[in-house]
Amino acid sequence: MIYENEVAMLLICIGVFIFIITKRGDYKRVPHWKLILTSFYMFFGAVILTVVEEYIFKNVLNILEHLLYLCSSFIILLWCWVTFRYDKGGE
Numbered sequence: 027m028i029y030e031n032e033v034a035m036l037l038i039c040i041g042v043f044i045f046i047i048t049k050r051g052d053y054k055r056v057p058h059w060k061l062i063l064t065s066f067y068m069f070f071g072a073v074i075l076t077v078v079e080e081y082i083f084k085n086v087l088n089i090l091e092h093l094l095y096l097c098s099s100f101i102i103l104l105w106c107w108v109t110f111r112y113d114k115g116g117e
Contacts, residue, residue: 032076039070061105068098 046053046063053059072094079087 028077028080032073035073036077039073042066043070057109058105061101061108065098065101065105068094068101072098 043066046066053063056062072091075087075091075094079091
């Protein structure tokens with residue numbers, strides 16, 4: 027059974043994906059933008075798997091979905107660390 031929040035999240039992610047495609051040059055001003063995009067693509071893949079797992083390969087896709095969520099979170103953590111780290115020398 028597909029829940030309404032899963033469909034809503036999928037629609038939001040599709041909207042964000044379309045925004046990313048149409049605004050290609052704008053986000054390149056963000057430091058380490060490739061990490062953010064990679065994280066979003068993994069998150070988007072996990073959201074797609076959330077909906078698809080109701081129809082086929084429930085157990086396998088569920089594990090893959092949660093691995094994608096984990097990797098997406100780790101990449102955002104990496105982006106925060108790389109972007110906001112301080113020099114060890116002082117400030």
